[in-house]
Amino acid sequence: MNWAEQAQQNILKSEIKQFFADEVLINGTIKEKTRNSKKMKEAFVKFNFIDMDGLKPITKIVVSHSTAEGIFTALKGTLEQLEKELSRKPSKKEKKTEAKKEEKKEEKNEEKEERSYVR
DSSP states (O other): OOHHHHHHHHHHHOOOOOOOOSEEEEEEEEEEEEETTEEEEEEEEEEEEEETTTTEEEEEEEEEHHHHHHHHHHHHHHHHHHHHHHHSOOOHHHHHHHHHHHHHHHHHHHHHHHHHHHO
C-alpha cells in the first residue's frame, strides 16, 4: 500500500470534524533565509477558508510552493472529472439510485446532527 492509499485509509478512520467553507482567500508569502552564509528564498501559500454566513474563518492552512503546485494539479484533474460527470445525462436507474442514496445520506446526517447535540 502506497502512502496515498494509507493516508486515505487513515482519513476515513479519523474523527476530524468537517466544515463547509463558502469562500477561500489565498495569498503567497516569500521568506528569505540565510544558510551557510547563502541567502535562500522559500515560498509558501496560505489558504484561509471562510464561512460566509458569519464571515468567520474556519481554518488556515499553509503549504510549501511545491505542495501548492501539487494541489493545483490535483484540483484541476478533479474538476475536469466532475465537469464530465455533471455534463453527462444520468440514466433512469442512476436517477433513482442517486435519489435513494441522497435520502439515506440526509437521514444519516440528521441522526448524526441529533447525536452531536445530545453530548
